[in-house]
Each structure stands twice: as structure tokens, then as C-alpha cells.
Amino acid sequence: MFQLFLIAFRNLGTHRRRTLLLGGAIAGVTALLVILMGLSTGMKETMLRSATTLATGHVNVGGFFKVTAGQAAPVVTAYPKILELVRKEVPELDYAVQRGRGWAKIVSESASMQVGVGGIDVKDEPGFRQVLQIHEGNLDGLNEQGTVLLFEKQAKRLQVKVGDTVTISAPTMRGTNNTVDVRVAAIATDVGMMSDFNVFVPSNTLRSLYQLRDDTTGALYLYLKDVNQVPVVQARLRTVLADAGHQLMDNDPRAFWMKFEVVNREAWTGQKLDITNWEDELSFITWTLTALNGLTGILIFVLLVIIGVGIMNTLWIAIRERTREIGTLRAIGMQRTRVVAMFLFEAMTLGALGTLAGALIGLAVCLGVDAAHVGVPAAVAMFIMSDRLHLVVNAGSVVGAMVFITTCTTLISLIPSFLAARLKPVTAMHHIG
């Protein structure tokens, strides 16, 4: 009924200070909620983007080759044929790269460290340029054989600069140790945990380290146009590759380097392929995502409780103050349900306007901070694998937050308005305060 809305609107307008206070508080929570969600989503996205570029594709065709039962090497032999098959059978593919995999000792004049060595064809890796910030040197330097890409932290530990030479040493499949000397071509800004245990060399350099053939690689990293297609593609690849006569390992949702133990214990020799997805390869860091989600959740919960109590208090006082008015309306013949509806509508209007304002503020802050490329402390950078703050606003969750908070406000006002409407009209009319 129109008059109900009129009273509701007039009330909001008449008690302008209280309306602004309450609306402001509601807007504040909404804005904070939107920012927190933006931050959390952004961090996750950054982390996954860095990790999926550097350490895994969306779907990977990897595997192990065993000369003897107890000696597995993380390689895929005769990969061009497999790549051809993949290109034919996976129309969802955006691009595919081959990546060598190794675990080696890197030695400089003053120090040494154990690292994962990735073999890349840098000209085929568009993602690298987006994810890595080159601090010193040039990524194109990796086009040349016998070069290496280090991260800042590693360069500091090894005490090397661009142009210096380090030695990489690793056991080959035949059980002997082999070494190659590589020149530092580029030093990239740290990208969190990835930069602790990964260096990159040109594919052929890695092959010569392990004395592998040209058609051998570590794994094929497949990047899809749509990440949601991962399960479909993964399932299809299993059948297609099996049909093509390849031996497949059982599905094991872990990173490849966690599988050596199992693979070495098994009796088979020769080549087996392993189809994994990005979640498998990153399973060892997904706890950080869980932690991030948990932290965001707790923060949001505490925030909501504190501000919810404040809003509840003010709303209750506001409705108690109008008990006399409620008494009057009841006395001249307004039904209880109508009275309650009137207050609910008022709270809902307040909630809707407040959350709308809050969502807009939150959105502006998110976009602003994102555009400003704000730096983050090293500890945070370690987890999100980026030195910049990235915020992603998800329209669905913003609307969800708005609806949630508006509903809460409305429900909170239900109790006092119900109590006030339940009073005898005469009692309500003589209510003081």
C-alpha cells in the first residue's frame, strides 16, 4: 500500500541523521565485504595464473620412462606425435608447450643449491612474458643454448649477475652424473614460492644435461581457452591416448615430483603417460588457498557480527522510539501485519540503498587499487606469487553480498517491529521514549 511506503520513506527522511548513520554503516560493511572478496579473489587468481604459467598447464601430458624398474625419469618420449594427436583431438586448446623437467644441483663459485629445472622454448611461451618481470637481463637471451633464467633470491644466494656462468649437475638416466655450464641470461623478480625452487633453461640445454633425444621432453602443458573444460579434456585425452596405444598411469592427483616413490616401486619399465590437471600439480600449494579462504571467511564473519550488532541496536532504538506512533496507527485500525510490513519495508529500503552505495564504493576502491598496481610485502608476495596487488570483483558475489546484508537488516528489524506491533494500542500510545 502506497501510504505504508510513504510513511517509511518519510521516516527515513525525517530522521536524517540516523538514516545516514545506519545507511552509512550498512554501506561500510558492504564496501568492506566487496573489497575483501575482491582481494581474496584477486589473490587467488594471481596465484593460479603465475603457478599455471610457470609450473603446470591446465592439463598436462607427462609421465615417466623407466630403463630399469627402480629408476624413473620424468620424461615423455616421442612427444611430437603425442602433441599432434592432442592438437587434433582437443579443439578446446588455446596453446600447448613442451616443458622439460629436471631436479638438479646448481653451483656457482661461492654457493650451490638444489632446484627444479624447467626446460622451455621461450619463444613458444607467451605466458612467461606476462607473468615474469625481468629484473636484469633479457628473457630473449634464453633463445640461446647454454643459458639460464634465475630468480632474484637465487641470484643473491649464488652471488651471480647476468653474464656470469654457473654449473648445473644432475644424474642421467644411465646413472652417471653429467654437468653443463650455463650463462645467466636473465634474472626475474621473485614470484613467491615458485622462485624458491625453480630455474629455467632452454629445452635443448636440459636435454643435453640429461643426454636425452630431441623428441623427448618432460611434459606437454596444454592451455585451454576455458579452464572449466579441464575435466572433459582430461577424460577425453585418457581414452584417446590409450586408444593410440600408449600406456597410462592410474589417475593420481598429485604433483609429478611426488610420484617418484610410487613409480619406482612398480615393476614396469619403458614409457607410461600421466594425465594431470593444474589442480593436481599445484596440490601442494592449495593449502594456501584454503588458508586464504578461511582467513577471509573469519574476517568477514567478525566484521558482520560487530556491525550487525551495531545496526541491530540502532534499528531497535529507532523502532522503540516510534512505539507511540505504532500505538496510534493500531488504535485507528491498522492491522499488526501491516505495521510489521511497514517497518520491514523501511528496513529493506535502508538496506537496499545502503548496500548499493556500499557496493559502488567497494567497486570503486577495488578498481582503483587494482589500477594503481600497489605493491605487496614479501610475505604476501610469496603466497600470491606476484609482487603486485590484484583485485578481482565478481559481479555475482557483489550482488550476493548486497542481498545478504539487506536480508539481514530486514530480519533484524522484524523482531522489534513485531514486539511493538504486539503491544496493546493503549500501552504503545503511552510508551515513553
Place this chain on the structure above:
Amino acid sequence: MNAAVAQSPIVSITNVTKDYTLGKVVVPALRGVDLQVHPGEFISIAGPSGSGKTTLLNLIGCVDTATSGVVSVAGQDTKQLTERQLTHLRLHTIGFIFQSFNLVSVLSVFQNVEFPLLLQRKLDKNQRKERVNQLLEQVGLAHHAKHRPNELSGGQRQRVAVARALVTRPQLVLADEPTANLDSVTGQHIIDLMKELNQKEGTTFIFSTHDAKVMNHANAVVRLADGKILDRLTPSEAKRALAVGAEGH
């Protein structure tokens, strides 16, 4: 008069008591009241402050409940009605002018008067407008229709309350000191308006008052003292009785 008596009463009160409890103290405001009011009557309830006038009107107006006894309004025992039915009765049968006006502060004068009509949902917009303007005219507030109650004087607010009570043309109008805040000319005007409605439409009026001039217009004056009905007098008898009583003040 005889014709009116022959009809069944619109208000029938039988052995009604009302106690207020203030903490542990029980204040008896009404102690066994019997009263019959017939359709078309114009009754004045007189009595000193604290004698229970407001309490009695509240019971008749269904905004409060009796401690014991039977209060029947328009042939219905109010104890037997649900809250919803009581609200319906208040909206459609009763018009109440409260001692403290009780206007809705966020609505304009026009909207305050219109409100019961909106709740009733019987008239369309134009009919409502016509009815409200006519009443505002009659109470002399035609030029204040757009004002908010807090922009009006006490007397003007009282007149808005009068207009709001009369706008639905209820069968029964209860008025608690309707002229207390008005100058004698305006007060007289309001009483004339009520009297006119009483005669033209047969509306029943029950009002409490201290004002002897107002009592003149009543069919009967019910004197209340200390929560009990003393007697039911004609206006002239009441004037004499009051004149005696006034010396005590």
C-alpha cells in the same frame, strides 16, 4: 428519545472493573461500572481528574481491555473478539479523538486525516480527497492541509485529530476532552460540528469533558467519580450539580 431506547444499545458496559498495576501496587481505575449508550445518543462523561474518564473511553474504544466485566460494542462482546476483529471494529465502527491527539508526525495534515480511509479501502482517490478537504474545511484547517503536525498549535492539532476521527463517518465517536485545548469560539464550532453529525447521520457521541458549556449539548451527563458512576443527569441538572462541586475546587 423513546425510539432510541427501544433500539439495542451500541455500547453496553456491565459491571466493568479496570486495575492498573504499577509494579506491586494495583491502582483501581474503574470499580464496577454499568453503562448503556444507544445509537444516536450524545453523551458527556464528567468527573474530576483521575476519576477514570479516559480509562472508560479506552475500554469502549477497544484499545484497552477490562480487568473484569463485559464491554459490548455494536452488539459484540469485545472479550470474544480476536485482535484482528478488534482492529477491524476500531477502523470501521469507531472514531477516537485522543486526549493527546496522537497524530503521525511524518505525515501531513491531509495525509493524517486520509489515513483511516486508506486503511478502509472503500473510497477511491478523488472521493477520499473530497471527503478529507470537506472535513478540513469544517474544522477550519483547509489552509493547513500540507503542514506537518509539528508546525501546528495545540488547538490546530486537536482539530486534525477531530477530523481524522470523523472522516470515516463512524457509527460511534469517542472524544477525550475534545475541546480542552481550544478557545471557546473554536470549541463551540467543533461541538456544533459533532452535534450536526449527530443529528444528520445519527452518529453516537461519547465524550469526556470538564466544560459546562459543552455539557449543555449532551442528551445526558454521566458523572464519574473515583472509578464509579455517580449518576446520569440531564444537562441542566448536571450544571447545578457541578456548580455545587466547583466550590470545592
